[in-house]
Amino acid sequence: MPASLSSSQVNSYQTDGFLFPVDVLSRDNAASIRSEIETTERTYPKGSLPQPVSQYFRVGAHVVIPIMAEIAKTPAVLDAVQSILGPDLLVWSCELFIKEPNTTKIVSWHQDLTYWGMGETDDQLTAWIALSPATSQSGCMKFVAGSHKNSIVPHRDTFHEDNLLSRGQEIEVDVDEATATDIVLQPGQMSLHHGRMFHASGPNTSGDRRIGCAIRYVTPGVKQLVAQRDYAMLVRGCDVERNWINVAAPCQAFDADAMTLYEQIRRDQAAALTQGAAQPVEMYADTASRM
Ligand SMILES: O=C(O)CCC(=O)C(=O)O
Numbered sequence: 001m002p003a004s005l006s007s008s009q010v011n012s013y014q015t016d017g018f019l020f021p022v023d024v025l026s027r028d029n030a031a032s033i034r035s036e037i038e039t040t041e042r043t044y045p046k047g048s049l050p051q052p053v054s055q056y057f058r059v060g061a062h063v064v065i066p067i068m069a070e071i072a073k074t075p076a077v078l079d080a081v082q083s084i085l086g087p088d089l090l091v092w093s094c095e096l097f098i099k100e101p102n103t104t105k106i107v108s109w110h111q112d113l114t115y116w117g118m119g120e121t122d123d124q125l126t127a128w129i130a131l132s133p134a135t136s137q138s139g140c141m142k143f144v145a146g147s148h149k150n151s152i153v154p155h156r157d158t159f160h161e162d163n164l165l166s167r168g169q170e171i172e173v174d175v176d177e178a179t180a181t182d183i184v185l186q187p188g189q190m191s192l193h194h195g196r197m198f199h200a201s202g203p204n205t206s207g208d209r210r211i212g213c214a215i216r217y218v219t220p221g222v223k224q225l226v227a228q229r230d231y232a233m234l235v236r237g238c239d240v241e242r243n244w245i246n247v248a249a250p251c252q253a254f255d256a257d258a259m260t261l262y263e264q265i266r267r268d269q270a271a272a273l274t275q276g277a278a279q280p281v282e283m284y285a286d287t288a289s290r291m
Contacts (some may be wrong), residue, residue: 003079010083013192017148020183020191024076024129030188034131034211036067037096040253049254050263054098060265062094062215062233062249064258069094069249072215073235077127077190081217084125084192088237090244092116092124092216092230097164099139099204104162106139106203108170112216113195114155115169117226117272123219124195130185131211138206141191142180147198157278162203166273167281171198185212220244227271231261 005019013019025033037057044053061068071077072091081089099105113120134140158168175198183191193199204210220239224230232244239246247265250258274281 003076005080005083013084013194016143016145017194017197018143018145018181018183018191021185021189022080022192023188024074024080024190025188027186027188030129030131033067033071034187037131037211040065040067044254050259056254056262057096057098059095060093060262061096062091063231063247063262063265064250064254066250066253068096068213069233071129071213072233073249077129077215078236080190080192081125081127082236085123085217085219086237088220088239089235090218090220090232090239090246091235092218092232092244093214094216095214097128097201097210097212097214099164099210101204101207101209104203105164106162107141107164107199107201108158108160108168109175109198109200110155110165110169110171111150111152111196111198112193114152115167115273115275116195116216117224117230117269117275118195118218118222119225120152120196121218121222122194123222125217126193126195127190127215127217128183128185128193129190129213129215130187131213132187132208133206134183134185134210134212135206136182136184136202137204138208138210139202139204140185140210141183141193141199141201141212142177143183143191143193144175144180144198148194148196150196150198152196159279167277175200218244224272226275227268229268230272231265231268
């Protein structure tokens, strides 16, 4: 796999606020990760964990599910991210966005940084790795080139049941959808996007699940400005600043210590993720899993 990005790829990211496709996993590797995820879904049916297994996959998955921490540490992914953010990298969150075949779930137009409590920093990005085909038919992401050069614009909560975002948040200003680019990816390819990027995704009208793994990388200099404390996993270089409580990858799925830490992180991060909400923000709804 190509590792570091070329200077023209870095320039393209800086100009557009996104970059794709970047090959990071072989097809076989992507298929075996998907299979391990789906085995985990089957191993933990409803009621076997305090929250539905889809909740743990949906946010902070690297804290309790070893394969998710492994994906976040993939050398080809880190090499590409390092080309943009530099040598010291932490994972703030690792999340699966799953859309079941022929379903109506969508992601509304939003900017990721809106509720992360990190201000408007450029020192973060999301790597989104396709574990099944992400196409216009299956509801791939859409990005508006250059929109990361905006500040964080006003968002409103919709709490719409078809929205995969925690509060159904959407950008209040008009987004010119005609100018958006469909981020079509084959399994094992990734896109990178900036946290102020205007982005969304439509329903999955295909016959396969659309599975994407979104990994949020930050540099040690980024600070949590809203919640009292926040957590991240060091995956490359060193963390001299110590703005983040460093967490380790779990040794086995859902072990007791990792589950306690997961709950603590969710409680602490809620201060940022729920700020200004029009109504209580629930844990992520059980929208993703087939269980
Ligand atoms: O997977 C999707 O459709 C949306 C993901 C997303 O909004 C993100 O990774 O920031």
